[in-house]
Amino acid sequence: MQFRTESSVSAMNSFMFFLFFFSLLLLSRHHCAEVYEISPAQPLSEGQTLVSPRQVFELGFFSPNNNSGNNKYVGIWHKSIFPRKVVWVANREKPIAASDTLASLRISSKGNLELVDGKQNPLWSTNISVLSNGSAASLLDTGNFVVKDDDVGAEPLWQSFDYPCDTLLPSMLLGFNSKSGEKNFLTSWKSESDPSTGMFMVGLTPQVPSQVVVWINGSTPYWRTGPWDKSTFIGLPGANDAYTSGFRLDDNAEEGTKYYSYNSYNSYNYGDVLEYSDISSDGKLKFMNSERGEYWILDFVAQNNSCDKYAACGPFGVCKRSESPTTPICKCLKGFAPKSHQEWTKGNRTGGCVRQTKLFCETNTSQSVALRRNEDGFLKMTQLKVPDFHEYIQIPISDAPKCRTQCLKNCSCVAYAHVDNIGCLVWSKDLLDIQEFAYGGEDLFIRLDRSELGK
Numbered sequence: 001m002q003f004r005t006e007s008s009v010s011a012m013n014s015f016m017f018f019l020f021f022f023s024l025l026l027l028s029r030h031h032c033a034e035v036y037e038i039s040p041a042q043p044l045s046e047g048q049t050l051v052s053p054r055q056v057f058e059l060g061f062f063s064p065n066n067n068s069g070n071n072k073y074v075g076i077w078h079k080s081i082f083p084r085k086v087v088w089v090a091n092r093e094k095p096i097a098a099s100d101t102l103a104s105l106r107i108s109s110k111g112n113l114e115l116v117d118g119k120q121n122p123l124w125s126t127n128i129s130v131l132s133n134g135s136a137a138s139l140l141d142t143g144n145f146v147v148k149d150d151d152v153g154a155e156p157l158w159q160s161f162d163y164p165c166d167t168l169l170p171s172m173l174l175g176f177n178s179k180s181g182e183k184n185f186l187t188s189w190k191s192e193s194d195p196s197t198g199m200f201m202v203g204l205t206p207q208v209p210s211q212v213v214v215w216i217n218g219s220t221p222y223w224r225t226g227p228w229d230k231s232t233f234i235g236l237p238g239a240n241d242a243y244t245s246g247f248r249l250d251d252n253a254e255e256g257t258k259y260y261s262y263n264s265y266n267s268y269n270y271g272d273v274l275e276y277s278d279i280s281s282d283g284k285l286k287f288m289n290s291e292r293g294e295y296w297i298l299d300f301v302a303q304n305n306s307c308d309k310y311a312a313c314g315p316f317g318v319c320k321r322s323e324s325p326t327t328p329i330c331k332c333l334k335g336f337a338p339k340s341h342q343e344w345t346k347g348n349r350t351g352g353c354v355r356q357t358k359l360f361c362e363t364n365t366s367q368s369v370a371l372r373r374n375e376d377g378f379l380k381m382t383q384l385k386v387p388d389f390h391e392y393i394q395i396p397i398s399d400a401p402k403c404r405t406q407c408l409k410n411c412s413c414v415a416y417a418h419v420d421n422i423g424c425l426v427w428s429k430d431l432l433d434i435q436e437f438a439y440g441g442e443d444l445f446i447r448l449d450r451s452e453l454g455k
């Protein structure tokens with residue numbers, strides 16, 4: 001086995017050597033050599049690219065803006081599709097100067113994969129702590145760039161899939177490990193021509209069930225999917241079912257891990273259907289695919305309507321999705337009125353709405369439940385994206401009436417929903433980011449004083 005591997009590698013090396021000189025001969029100085037491995041003896045320099053075994057992905061030096069004299073970076077893209085979509089960047093915070101043509105990506109004496117500039121100053125390194133003198137880097141057909149040492153083991157010592165940039169490829173994991181503190185979140189580029197970390201981040205929330213959220217500046221929510229119902233996110237009725245069927249969310253409470261991933265329609269044939277999902281520098285999360293590997297088609301864009309902007313109508317406001325997607329159509333939940341009529345009529349809906357009649361449970365806390373002939377009621381609303389900050393009732397609850405009872409017991413509970421494949425969700429804070437869909441969506445029950453229900 002060992003012998004076969006070595007002989008095929010050396011056969012490959014001789015073949016590449018031959019190719020290299022052949023192209024030198026033919027193309028003079030315009031050669032572009034492809035290699036399959038970066039080893040201690042074979043660094044990668046500008047003019048060369050590292051390709052995956054079936055030529056699906058390619059890694060090399062590039063400048064954003066169509067190679068027109070900008071800073072240079074080392075990145076990964078799909079080999080056959082133009083224009084190129086860079087799916088990963090090594091040195092996103094430390095570019096190579098445009099004039100430097102001697103930078104190289106090499107395996108250092110400590111077994112680390114590192115990018116050094118023309119003066120051998122390190123710009124980026126994998127920081128592997130295992131002392132290994134036989135490591136080599138290669139690019140897989142999944143787009144994962146791995147450093148391995150066969151003497152140490154088959155598991156990669158380092159892999160790019162653990163350090164996502166702005167793009168999630170099929171089989172990559174998005175999420176976190178709360179025990180180790182590891183986070184695989186996407187971060188946008190600063191601009192179309194600057195891969196350094198921008199304003200937007202995509203990740204999973206620690207909630208049960210979790211949801212995917214786009215944050216701006218690290219912590220302000222910008223968009224969210226709604227909770228996971230074990231097969232899809234319930235706040236995305238517009239997403240193509242065939243597409244979302246490849247979604248997975250693995251939530252392991254014992255391990256403290258939550259990871260989201262997706263797979264191609266056709267994951268057995270790399271190259272037949274290519275896909276990626278990314279966050280743009282202006283905060284748009286999208287899914288793209290390419291049937292024949294020729295060009296990219298937009299499959300789904302998360303923010304396609306003014307209602308998709310997080311909390312567009314403020315607390316206790318509802319955003320009604322419309323065909324005219326530019327201005328959000330806001331209304332207050334029944335039993336609520338604009339906090340500031342002046343701001344609201346001016347078109348500023350961020351202040352949201354406030355409750356008109358205090359809840360019965362708030363005004364009569366001293367009375368026992370049995371004495372309350374006049375307890376609060378619930379208003380049913382349909383086809384909604386349920387609000388943010390859901391709390392999951394852990395005890396088994398089989399139907400909506402039992403969920404109602406659970407909510408009614410606690411005066412902090414202002415709304416509930418019994419969702420198929422999830423169970424009982426309750427809310428105890430301001431109800432934020434509710435959308436009314438034209439189809440799909442969930443029923444939500446809002447707690448109101450009886451006098452409001454009669455109106």
Ligand SMILES: *[C@@H]1O[C@H](CO)[C@@H](O)[C@H](O)[C@H]1NC(C)=O
Pocket residue numbers: 066
């Ligand atoms: C980028 O370069 C390619 C070929 O080098 C060209 O076909 C394409 O039009 C260029 N795109 C832009 C935006 O300049």
Ligand SMILES: *[C@@H]1O[C@H](CO)[C@@H](O)[C@H](O)[C@H]1NC(C)=O
Pocket residue numbers: 124125126127
């Ligand atoms: C490697 O370590 C340096 C210095 O501690 C750090 O700046 C850099 O981000 C690390 N690289 C990676 C890929 O984690």
Ligand SMILES: *[C@@H]1O[C@H](CO)[C@@H](O)[C@H](O)[C@H]1NC(C)=O
Pocket residue numbers: 133134
């Ligand atoms: C690599 O390490 C092995 C075992 O530690 C050692 O036998 C070998 O000589 C080393 N090779 C080089 C090139 O340093």
Ligand SMILES: *[C@@H]1O[C@H](CO)[C@@H](O)[C@H](O)[C@H]1NC(C)=O
Pocket residue numbers: 199216217220
């Ligand atoms: C995010 O940060 C930038 C720069 O500090 C600032 O201009 C922008 O207003 C912030 N946006 C939000 C929504 O906080």
Ligand SMILES: *[C@@H]1O[C@H](CO)[C@@H](O)[C@H](O)[C@H]1NC(C)=O
Pocket residue numbers: 298299300301304322323
């Ligand atoms: C955007 O929304 C419209 C309907 O409002 C829909 O027809 C269209 O397919 C959506 N586009 C994407 C890319 O999701």
Ligand SMILES: *[C@@H]1O[C@H](CO)[C@@H](O)[C@H](O)[C@H]1NC(C)=O
Pocket residue numbers: 339340343348349350351352
């Ligand atoms: C919108 O209204 C809120 C209070 O409801 C206020 O704090 C905010 O400054 C207003 N924004 C604009 C742009 O007027």
Ligand SMILES: *[C@@H]1O[C@H](CO)[C@@H](O)[C@H](O)[C@H]1NC(C)=O
Pocket residue numbers: 360363364367374
């Ligand atoms: C609360 O209970 C008191 C008597 O205990 C009653 O007088 C009052 O009307 C009740 N308030 C409401 C809002 O029903």
Ligand SMILES: *[C@@H]1O[C@H](CO)[C@@H](O)[C@H](O)[C@H]1NC(C)=O
Pocket residue numbers: 391410411412413428
């Ligand atoms: C009522 O709900 C709040 C918010 O979820 C929670 O903190 C509190 O413990 C609950 N109270 C009871 C008695 O269950």
